Amino acid sequence: MNKNKTPDSKTTPSLEMPKMNPYVPAKAKVLEFFRESPDNFSIIIDFKTKHEPGQFVMVGLPGIGEAPISICSYSSEHMKLNIREVGSVTNSLAKVKEGDFVFVRGPYGTGYPMNSLEGNNIIMIGGGCGVAPLKGVIDYLSSNRKKYKDIDLLFGYRSVHDILFKREIETWKQHYNTMISIDKADDADKNVCYDAKVGFVTEHLKKSDIPVKSSVVFICGPPKMMELVIEILKEKGFESEQIFVSTERLMQCALGKCGHCMIRGKYTCMDGPVFRLDEVEKFKND
Amino acid sequence: MGNIVYAISFSNFNVFIDKISKQMDVFGPARDKVTEYKKINSSSELFFDSLVEYTAKDLFFKPGELIMNFNKGNIMLPGFLKEKQKTKVLLGLRMCDLAAIRKQDIAFTQGFKDPYYIKRRENTLLFGYHQKQCGDNFCFCQSVDLKVNFDLMFYKRHDHYLVEAGSERGQEIIDNKNFSKFFDNSAYQLTNEDRKIENQLKLSSTEIEEIYGNHEWKNLSDQCISCGVCNSLCPTCYCFEFKDIHNQDGSSDKLREQSQCQLDCFTKVAGGAVFRPKKEDKFKHRIYHQLQYFREKHGETLCVGCGRCIRHCPAKIDFVTGINNMKTDVKDAVSTVKKQEVQSK
Numbered sequence: 065m066n067k068n069k070t071p072d073s074k075t076t077p078s079l080e081m082p083k084m085n086p087y088v089p090a091k092a093k094v095l096e097f098f099r100e101s102p103d104n105f106s107i108i109i110d111f112k113t114k115h116e117p118g119q120f121v122m123v124g125l126p127g128i129g130e131a132p133i134s135i136c137s138y139s140s141e142h143m144k145l146n147i148r149e150v151g152s153v154t155n156s157l158a159k160v161k162e163g164d165f166v167f168v169r170g171p172y173g174t175g176y177p178m179n180s181l182e183g184n185n186i187i188m189i190g191g192g193c194g195v196a197p198l199k200g201v202i203d204y205l206s207s208n209r210k211k212y213k214d215i216d217l218l219f220g221y222r223s224v225h226d227i228l229f230k231r232e233i234e235t236w237k238q239h240y241n242t243m244i245s246i247d248k249a250d251d252a253d254k255n256v257c258y259d260a261k262v263g264f265v266t267e268h269l270k271k272s273d274i275p276v277k278s279s280v281v282f283i284c285g286p287p288k289m290m291e292l293v294i295e296i297l298k299e300k301g302f303e304s305e306q307i308f309v310s311t312e313r314l315m316q317c318a319l320g321k322c323g324h325c326m327i328r329g330k331y332t333c334m335d336g337p338v339f340r341l342d343e344v345e346k347f348k349n350d
Numbered sequence: 351m352g353n354i355v356y357a358i359s360f361s362n363f364n365v366f367i368d369k370i371s372k373q374m375d376v377f378g379p380a381r382d383k384v385t386e387y388k389k390i391n392s393s394s395e396l397f398f399d400s401l402v403e404y405t406a407k408d409l410f411f412k413p414g415e416l417i418m419n420f421n422k423g424n425i426m427l428p429g430f431l432k433e434k435q436k437t438k439v440l441l442g443l444r445m446c447d448l449a450a451i452r453k454q455d456i457a458f459t460q461g462f463k464d465p466y467y468i469k470r471r472e473n474t475l476l477f478g479y480h481q482k483q484c485g486d487n488f489c490f491c492q493s494v495d496l497k498v499n500f501d502l503m504f505y506k507r508h509d510h511y512l513v514e515a516g517s518e519r520g521q522e523i524i525d526n527k528n529f530s531k532f533f534d535n536s537a538y539q540l541t542n543e544d545r546k547i548e549n550q551l552k553l554s555s556t557e558i559e560e561i562y563g564n565h566e567w568k569n570l571s572d573q574c575i576s577c578g579v580c581n582s583l584c585p586t587c588y589c590f591e592f593k594d595i596h597n598q599d600g601s602s603d604k605l606r607e608q609s610q611c612q613l614d615c616f617t618k619v620a621g622g623a624v625f626r627p628k629k630e631d632k633f634k635h636r637i638y639h640q641l642q643y644f645r646e647k648h649g650e651t652l653c654v655g656c657g658r659c660i661r662h663c664p665a666k667i668d669f670v671t672g673i674n675n676m677k678t679d680v681k682d683a684v685s686t687v688k689k690q691e692v693q694s695k
Contacts, residue, residue: 127602151620329643
């Protein structure tokens with residue numbers, strides 16, 4: 065190969081300016097603010113866009129920054145976001161009120177391939193605020209229920225106070241096999257009324273008799289939990305091709321440029337955040 | 351039939367630069383404490399006698415670039431995005447730095463187009479500088495994909511440059527009535543030999559997938575002190591992050607800074623989790639992005655072999671020799687297995 069080639073106009077990158085500045089967000093009004101748990105809240109924003117379950121948006125506040133937030137609804141009318149107060153952006157977002165504005169751009173990323181999974185059982189396993197993107201799938205299923213067979217939900221939270229989407233759980237129970245669990249029940253909570261099993265979601269998963277044949281599993285939660293869940297699923301006979309994981313990484317641009325979210329050459333923001341397990345399995349810390 | 355090759359004497363080259371710098375902004379290698387690409391007003395400021403320590407990337411991928419300003423809930427974009435940029439010349443670009451501009455062009459224009467980079471890069475004429483004995487013991491540009499795009503290329507000879515136009519705009523400069531008197535038709539045909547550069551250091555292969563699990567990576571990266579200078583001095587490293595700051599007037603700016611993948615904060619998310627905490631993994635990420643990941647997406651290595659990351663590494667980590675050793679190990683192992691197979695037969 066001649067490594068010192070003279071330039072070829074065909075391979076010269078085009079320096080034409082884009083029509084749209086991809087970094088500029090839209091202003092979206094907060095229509096509803098709802099506190100889900102002591103460190104978690106949901107907002108409904110006036111942001112109309114077509115999206116797939118599992119995709120995310122970048123939500124920002126002036127002078128603070130932007131954070132990637134998964135979309136936990138499925139509607140072309142408005143968008144619901146569930147946010148955990150964990151960093152500077154999310155802590156500031158927790159202070160917005162109905163009628164305030166936030167800055168939003170997206171949707172970004174590759175979500176769950178819902179169309180190609182039609183006819184399967186869907187098992188969703190979520191931990192903490194990892195339930196948020198799965199809630200987007202549930203909302204999608206509510207208008208596409210007939211296309212899929214059995215739906216199992218296994219959602220685990222730290223304590224009874226951390227349970228998310230309390231308003232929706234009753235409806236889920238009517239339509240899907242729903243199991244809500246909490247890691248531990250404190251004595252202090254003995255007067256609190258709740259309908260949840262006690263123990264790690266992984267323990268309940270071990271005991272459960274979820275179908276392996278023609279099933280797909282969606283997992284989203286803390287890295288440790290996801291690792292354990294994958295281990296248990298493998299013991300039950302699941303193949304990597306049946307498992308979809310939603311990954312978390314630092315993201316700055318969400319456009320496949322800034323490089324922070326790269327996992328072995330793949331951009332979490334574009335090729336993910338939802339990956340089929342066999343695509344990323346060997347790349348744990350890369 | 352190749353391009354017409356022109357000749358320009360060193361003295362005429364200086365007059366040409368003096369003339370052109372009256373008409374447009376000219377940037378080239380100049381020496382103060384270090385040699386770097388900066389704006390020059392006359393040819394006397396140019397310095398070709400040493401390698402250029404700093405890269406040219408800051409000119410287009412500007413540190414602290416103002417992305418937008420938020421004022422009373424409105425977004426204001428910097429004015430230069432709408433303005434036509436004055437023609438500028440970036441000259442004296444060594445082959446590695448010239449190739450690096452191509453790589454950054456690819457990174458910022460493929461997929462989503464980056465308006466800030468494109469605008470700063472717009473109307474820039476690139477004049478390359480080729481010298482056969484170009485580098486030092488750390489250069490290995492002939493081992494990577496050194497593809498370049500240029501407007502004019504100056505090949506250094508003993509008392510003159512051979513000049514080749516690489517674009518219509520480059521040819522226009524040569525044909526321009528103010529400059530054409532400096533360029534004589536040399537009737538020379540450039541050969542591949544003319545375009546080569548002599549390197550002391552050689553990377554045995556850019557195919558490094560098979561050595562990903564090699565334990566030598568740990569030994570190499572154990573010496574790393576996580577200073578990130580390899581990222582800062584790399585002409586092709588293009589990772590970035592946004593920074594939001596408050597201004598005195600109550601508005602706020604979103605700025606863009608270059609990022610260093612060798613630091614923990616590169617993968618640190620809210621809540622404190624670091625996704626790539628091990629030095630070995632961070633080190634490998636840089637090398638694999640440079641040699642493999644970029645090639646998988648764009649068909650050529652990101653690395654241009656300028657050697658800055660080795661030359662200026664305070665821990666003196668030489669990844670090229672490291673990879674060569676690992677590749678030799680693999681080869682030895684394969685040949686041993688083959689020998690054993692033959693013997694067992």
